[in-house]
Amino acid sequence: MSVALVRRPLSIARAYEELQRPESGGVAVFVGTVRPDRTRRGRVVALEYDAHVPMALAALEALERRVVRRYRLTGAVAWHRLGVLPVGTAAVIVGAAAPHRAAALRACAGLIEELKREVPIWKTDRARRARRRRRPTGRPRGRAAGSRRAR
């Protein structure tokens, strides 16, 4: 079981390592990435993710415990990245492992649904700001902010 709020890139390979156990017949992973949505201020080039860290970690842990129990999972991850993330970047990875595929798939969908509903994390559109500062859109500011793990 693993929850995290991090300022460095999320790795699906690392999430899979965390989930893979001999008794897991099925591992489902969902990655949510920053989309180039159109807004009134222009096309989104980056989103900034912010969290109320201690409450968000507690909410992630409660969510994970609940989903693990409900679907009898052998493993679960719920990792969210914080900071300014350019379009295409992975912002969230959730995953579930279970002896059978249906439980893993349903649990994975449940994790992302409930994460969005229950965990104090917010995104703010950085389209305009990125343009005004003439920052190259490909440059991930979040990474430059340091790679500290929130816990």
Add this chain to the structure above:
Amino acid sequence: MSVALVRRPLSIARAYEELQRPESGGVAVFVGTVRPDRTRRGRVVALEYDAHVPMALAALEALERRVVRRYRLTGAVAWHRLGVLPVGTAAVIVGAAAPHRAAALRACAGLIEELKREVPIWKTDRARRARRRRRPTGRPRGRAAGSRRAR
């Protein structure tokens, strides 16, 4: 879009690379691994996967095209490994990318359901044989068989 039957290890990181596009807001990946099921002949230590390769590739392609159209996916993968795979090894990876998460998650579940139903691939339990030959259970025979890509 990518289908494959391979004799080398499957990589979830490579599947994600294949799926990740700026316009994909959600990427869902499912990995099916060999479980240590109990059978009449003892506990499974490995499964052998075999396919009718040309028909299986055609079925995978048809399946992928159908699911991509049905869920308006921006990307899809359906990769299956063949050969003798010890418990814990990834045998299949399917994945779907879409602008929104619900489509990606539903398409991913659909891919694995329909793959199991429609694609001429078979597993055979290698519990007894593995024991008789005193092959170390951790050693993946499949890998030794060569890493040729089926196409």
Add this chain to the structure above:
Amino acid sequence: MPGSVRLLLFGPAREAVGRAALDRPLAAEGATLGELVDAVAEEFLALRPVLQASRLAVNGRYASDRRLRLAPGDEIAVHPPYSGG
């Protein structure tokens, strides 16, 4: 700051105020959660609609009772609707 409380502003609340945190002195006789929030809404007009849609938390726990008495050092978090993921 002794004798003061800190407001933590997230997402749209932070955008409305232009800051992530505000320190506010407590009245000598103490003040309630409702009084603090009303004072801040008075000060930052753009924060009002956000506050109406937000949940509040005091020291890491959700608090819905506006009569809750605040103590020096309390952290009051303004949680607009979540939008992570």
Add this chain to the structure above:
Amino acid sequence: MPGSVRLLLFGPAREAVGRAALDRPLAAEGATLGELVDAVAEEFLALRPVLQASRLAVNGRYASDRRLRLAPGDEIAVHPPYSGG
């Protein structure tokens, strides 16, 4: 083998016969899919129940008509229920 056809055996069919493929000569006047399958079922008792649950494919296409006339070089695949994934 000229004048012969090849049976491809997968999964439980391969297990029942102990081989992945069988070459069989075609009768001079030709033979049908049904005749070939019946002859093989006669030869390998363990294959009978598997054949009943299997689909057949000829040269990569599913074939359900037992009267289908076979030609030298044809590949007949025996597909028991799939179990991949």
